[in-house]
Amino acid sequence: MPDAPATEGAELLAQLKALIAKFVIPPSEEALVATTLWVAATHLQPAWQHAPRLAVVGPAKRCGKSRLLDVLTETVHKPVLTVNSTPAAVFRSITVEPPTLLVDEADTIFGTPKMAEKNEEMRGLLNAGHQRGRYVLRVVGNDHTPHQFHTFAMAAIAGIGDLPDTIMDRSVVIRMRRRADDEQVAPYRTKRDRPALHELRAKLALWANPLAEQALRLEPTMPVEDRAADTWEPLVIVAELAGGPWPRLARQACVRMVASETQAEEDNPSGARILADIRRIFFGSGDPDSLTTDQILFALNSDPEAPWAEHGRGGLLARGLGAMLRDYGISSGNVRAGEIQRKGYTRNKFADAWRRYCPAVHPLDPREGSES
Template sequence: MTTPNPATPDGQLVDGAALLDSLRAALTRYVILPGSQAADAVTLWIAATHAQPAWPHAPRLVIRAPEKRCGKSRLLDVVEATCHAPFITVNSSPAAVYRSITDDPPTLLVDEADTIFGPKAEGNEDLRGLLNAGHQRNRPAKRYDANANRVESIPTFAMAALAGIGAMPDTIEDRAVVIRMRRRGPGETVAPFRHRRDRPPLRQLAADLAAWLRADLATLEAAEPPMPVEDRAADTWEPLVAVADHAGGRWPDRARAAVLALTADADDNGEMSTRLRLLTDCRTAFGTDTALPTAVLLDRLKAEPEAPWGDYGPNGLTAMKLGTILREYEIRSDTIRFQTGQAKGYRRADFTDAWARYCPTDDTPPGDTGPATVLPLPGVGRTSRTSLNTAGQTQ
């Protein structure tokens, strides 16, 4: 439901929808986001940071990518310039971060999040605990003050944006708006971001957002927007949808479309060091075929003597692990009709975008036939072993 927008000191009504439009335009000027719903979600997340005292939950923003140079840090730059009271945690002690959180908390910004959750995470237990606990109100950290001889409660509630390579732990992503960044493809361009030149107008936009939302915190706190998801996902997305409803215009519909699109994405914790190699080797394995059964693709990958796939795990690379890694690039298997019968497999067309973005040095050879026929999954019978050992050509 749309709520009346507050007035400025001179009596003019604030157009919240126009402010969100301006913020979205700034984001897409400097960053290539993975889709329109992702752009809407980041826009609403940034706006929601300006009304943190109104929210019962502090959603995280996870900015992740399968490789370097996908725009994670640039997106974090724009978030820093437009969010409420940005607090960059790099070179900050856990004690300093904890003591900075008040009833009107800052927005925590964490770049290179693998230093907190990855192999280099040793020594970051306090900050990791804060990021896990700070999603919900009234979850303070307990610390013993030896000087005062008492236990003190330290607030942890604060919205936080984390950028890193690969998936974050489930304890973070389950409470987050997850943005899966991609390397810029051919023909995709953005404006250069110059901190001294571009940050001041973005900070003015942040001030305008704060003036709009802070004028009606009581209304936002009481808001119970209809949500298209339930449970923890609803807790995470509710502040964003409340901001959209408060703005009105097309934003309520766009917010709910973003909720459905981004929560539908399946996240996994695939291994970063092998993803790009697998993607490149899949291109070689396909040759000129337009589609391959999964078993044939695995055989070709493991047959390459210089590749690691024959020794990848006790029995070499499996269909399950292949699917897990490829899903990071939004590539999924499907049931395909080959000349020898139906089988689970992969289509070249599903790889071409990822190849263009992450493996641009070689041209993708075109297939010599049309696209493979995809069959609906329900009712598909098990195929014979013969059909799984023959490279497929489309009918």
């Protein structure tokens, strides 16, 4: 289907995309499209049910994370830049007309388990603010009157390494990379470059404001489901309102970036990777009714491309396996191994978790139905 003719919105988005690319080298064309749409979506926040986070993460310093945040600060709606701010200060900055939160150096907040535990209130605030109607309740004044504080606001969060899973799950994830020698960007200078960015921000606001009611009522066809659809819907709606090539580009970016994060989650030992690998072990063994713990551990630790052999001095052990599976409601029990009883896992205990967390690892056998 050919793209619709270019409109004012499509041209504004093209200008914004070019300005971002002038100062930052994104990891992919899809990431650049997503960032452009996210910026434009901040100017229509009253229309959204969900406020997508933009997780700007990278494996090391000098990947362009802070530079991208510099550009976002000058183009988003009502920017509130926070570095090591307290949760109380942040939620007191959010009003009924949401600002756009810009959180830099998030690794100083969530970088280690100890830091994350200390900053659990900030994580809760960022999680709650993803959906409209979630409030923080605090007492104020000398008489300690209970007061509801707003949390709903779009937020860009930049840092080294992944953010907590609950935030990543609510985010459009931009995985920045260090610039190669042959990749060139213009140096960013606030006094020199800010006026052009502000001019474009003003044009985006003028274009978006009259479209708020239309944005509120649009129900676009989404290429993904569940929370990913909630997170990407504002970006797809902005693309629909802009027209031109943007509806196609938005859905293409959505599909590819969500699939990439799904794969990253499977590859992450703390995610559903353990379920997917055990499913392959059952399938490769002919889908028996049960396997012993020793059989499962031997197969996991013998896979040279899996992380399990590096789980400790002896690889993944029974205690660690049990702790991972407990999160999914799966526990071990006595199973028959030849003529004796051994500790192990029955296949039927995995069925629900496999269906929910890794449905496309391989075709299901007839006992579970078939996959499309």
